[in-house]
Amino acid sequence: MKINLQTHKQMLYPATLGLAGALAVLFVGGWTWVGMALSFCLFGAGLALGKIDLRLQQNESQKNLDEFLVAQQDFGAQIAPVWAGHIGNSCEQMESAVSALAGQFAGIVTNLNNAVSAAGTATQSIENQGSETSLVAVFAHSEQKLSDVVSSQKKAMQGMATMLTKIQGLNQFIAELQEMVTEVGRIAAQANLLSLNAAIEATHAGKNGSGFTVVAHEFRMLSNQSAETGRNISKKVGLISDAIKATCQAAEASVKQEQGSGMESERLIESVLGDFRHVTGALLGSSSMLREESVRIQAEISNALVQLQFQDRVSQILTNVKGNIEHLPAFFEQHRQQCIDYQQLLPLDPVALLTELKASYAMIEQFHVHDGENAAPSSQTEITFF
Amino acid sequence: MAKTIMIVDDSASMREVIGTALRCAQYEVIQACDGLDALSKLKGQKVHLIISDVNMPKMDGISFLKAVKQLPDYRFTPVIMLTTESAEAKKRDGQAAGARAWVLKPFKPDVLLTAVQKLCLP
Numbered sequence: 418m419k420i421n422l423q424t425h426k427q428m429l430y431p432a433t434l435g436l437a438g439a440l441a442v443l444f445v446g447g448w449t450w451v452g453m454a455l456s457f458c459l460f461g462a463g464l465a466l467g468k469i470d471l472r473l474q475q476n477e478s479q480k481n482l483d484e485f486l487v488a489q490q491d492f493g494a495q496i497a498p499v500w501a502g503h504i505g506n507s508c509e510q511m512e513s514a515v516s517a518l519a520g521q522f523a524g525i526v527t528n529l530n531n532a533v534s535a536a537g538t539a540t541q542s543i544e545n546q547g548s549e550t551s552l553v554a555v556f557a558h559s560e561q562k563l564s565d566v567v568s569s570q571k572k573a574m575q576g577m578a579t580m581l582t583k584i585q586g587l588n589q590f591i592a593e594l595q596e597m598v599t600e601v602g603r604i605a606a607q608a609n610l611l612s613l614n615a616a617i618e619a620t621h622a623g624k625n626g627s628g629f630t631v632v633a634h635e636f637r638m639l640s641n642q643s644a645e646t647g648r649n650i651s652k653k654v655g656l657i658s659d660a661i662k663a664t665c666q667a668a669e670a671s672v673k674q675e676q677g678s679g680m681e682s683e684r685l686i687e688s689v690l691g692d693f694r695h696v697t698g699a700l701l702g703s704s705s706m707l708r709e710e711s712v713r714i715q716a717e718i719s720n721a722l723v724q725l726q727f728q729d730r731v732s733q734i735l736t737n738v739k740g741n742i743e744h745l746p747a748f749f750e751q752h753r754q755q756c757i758d759y760q761q762l763l764p765l766d767p768v769a770l771l772t773e774l775k776a777s778y779a780m781i782e783q784f785h786v787h788d789g790e791n792a793a794p795s796s797q798t799e800i801t802f803f
Numbered sequence: 804m805a806k807t808i809m810i811v812d813d814s815a816s817m818r819e820v821i822g823t824a825l826r827c828a829q830y831e832v833i834q835a836c837d838g839l840d841a842l843s844k845l846k847g848q849k850v851h852l853i854i855s856d857v858n859m860p861k862m863d864g865i866s867f868l869k870a871v872k873q874l875p876d877y878r879f880t881p882v883i884m885l886t887t888e889s890a891e892a893k894k895r896d897g898q899a900a901g902a903r904a905w906v907l908k909p910f911k912p913d914v915l916l917t918a919v920q921k922l923c924l925p
Contacts, residue, residue: 512816513815519815519823523819523823523826526823526827718827719912722824723910723911723912726817726908726909728814730887732814733858733887779887780888781889799907800904800906801894802904803905
């Protein structure tokens with residue numbers, strides 16, 4: 418020890434001085450009894466003074482050593498509780514804040530789950546393929562019904578067009594009837610001419626042609642009646658023709674109107690269906706996005722729950738360090754006792770404290786840090802089933 | 804009917820985190836801050852599974868696990884140890900005391916839920 422070497426050196430000074438004095442007396446006085454006694458006394462006094470000085474130095478050193486060790490212990494006793502207090506306080510504050518944060522997060526997650534669940538129900542009601550009440554099914558059903566309406570309307574229009582064609586076909590018969598009436602008139606005129614000629618010839622025949630005159634007269638009356646009937650038929654055919662023409666015009670107008678109305682209905686129905694299809698498509702897109710967002714949110718919640726666990730780990734590490742710091746005063750006391758026992762200042766040995774700290778570790782990364790290695794926490798959840 | 808799971812952990816934030824993960828999976832949750840608190844809260848409760856930390860004040864997880872196995876009503880209740888403790892010796896202690904699984908923190912919710920679903924009493 419440095420202090421002991423110095424004290425031994427200091428003890429030599431008075432002894433050397435005494436020895437030098439004794440030698441000087443012997444040299445001056447010669448080897449006489451008085452000179453020898455005086456020299457012995459001088460050397461003895463030098464030694465005694467050296468020993469006294471050494472004792473004084475040792476006492477001083479011991480006092481300094483005691484003071485140093487007591488001061489060191491006081492240092493530990495004063496600073497360790499403060500450090501430990503700050504660490505403890507930090508742990509408590511962190512625990513309190515992260516607990517509140519975790520509680521708020523739990524509330525957000527609950528609300529989020531409710532929203533996602535409601536959105537999921539809405540999505541299901543929109544997309545559910547097997548359900549008759551899903552929006553997609555209702556749309557498909559409505560589209561089918563409206564298509565049926567359009568189809569029925571088209572069929573009705575086709576029926577009207579067929580009827581119009583048939584009515585228009587009656588004009589052909591009217592024309593034929595007109596020709597027949599004309600023919601009847603021509604035949605009646607010829608019959609009248611024949612009856613006239615017959616009457617003339619009967620007159621020329623005289624008494625012998627009187628019977629023939631009656632026949633000619635009757636034939637003439639018959640031809641006149643035929644001509645009259647032909648004219649009547651012609652009138653009636655004209656009336657029927659006019660009625661058919663009026664009916665055709667009315668039917669044509671109705672068909673045209675129905676066609677226009679049908680096309681307008683079809684256009685309107687297609688427009689409504691288009692709008693509805695657009696809305697349904699947007700809803701389906703939204704529900705799909707909601708489903709994807711829901712999956713993404715679940716993944717983010719999972720990640721957040723992992724990250725929120727950091728406080729527990731940090732708190733555990735700090736608690737271990739705090740416990741180690743709290744042992745600092747006892748460690749200094751033990752060191753002081755060892756110094757007193759060995760009567761010398763011994764170096765502080767951190768092995769005991771470090772061993773105690775290491776014994777408190779639970780996490781693998783604490784061991785890594787202790788050994789000066791990389792301490793990235795594992796990202797995999799380790800699970801062991803028994 | 805939702806199943807009930809007891810969480811035993813001295814860290815309030817950990818209890819919240821575990822509780823959130825379980826509630827998201829439709830489980831009911833009972834929380835306790837250490838082994839003694841858990842034993843007092845167990846009385847009269849139907850618990851389908853227990854998730855416990857190891858290092859806790861008053862009564863640690865292994866002692867709590869041993870105490871639970873002494874209770875007739877909870878002798879067969881599965882217990883998952885959820886801890887930062889990675890020492891093999893501690894794991895063996897947990898296994899010997901009757902733990903059914905040992906999960907290291909930090910845990911991923913889906914991994915914990917898989918273990919819960921696998922071990923939970925019907």
